[in-house]
Amino acid sequence: MPLVIFVDDSETALASTRMVTDSMPIEVKQYLSATDALREIKSGLTPDLIITDMNMPVMNGFEFLQELRKHASTLRTPVLMLTTETRDELKVQGKALGLTGWIVKPFNPAQLKQAIARVLRLA
């Protein structure tokens, strides 16, 4: 099964995504910080899709994305930003950094499922 990792400093946000993905044919891992996720990736974790929050302490979504692009194993891994931010300039910046897409909170569960299925090419 494809591995999807979620990174968000909000436990309640992670719980909401868990309720959406529990019926999908995917394996899910969740992290409360980008540094925790990055540590696992450096230890050999190879996600098929990464969905991350933007505004997080210590390392924000863009910094996380830049770190991911430095590692061979996540150089081309699709990354979706899941955030309350709606500013166009941030989307432009994200696109330039190699982001796959932008999802605005509160997300519509059906649309999040569709987005994950589309990126992972699930039947």
Add this chain to the structure above:
Amino acid sequence: MMQFLTKLDGLLTHIKQVENETIDLTREAQLRFVQFIEKNNLHADDATIEAMQYQDIVSQQLSASIEAIESVQAYLQYFSKAFSEDDAIAMQSIQKMDDKLGNALEKAKAKHAAFSGRLGSNEENGIEFF
């Protein structure tokens, strides 16, 4: 004047404390609700899952408001110090504080907009692929 500033600072500290407590209580309430759903293998429908995300937005909004209060308190402290030391400096400080309070308000309003997500918007599709 100093008494007024002290009271204002106390009021801001109180608001900050209430906001922090609100963040903690809403998070705790939300997590207990999630635990109940998961423990009993219940299925939350889409509308419920969407509503469950409001706590995260409330928390971000209040955190931004706390940040704004903290910057205002820092300006007040600076002004109080100037006021107690020298009248002329205090007058200059009033102008500076006015500017800084204006900046703090603008910054807070921008964060309010940035952290609202799809709330209050008619945007149906919140997903964009690049």
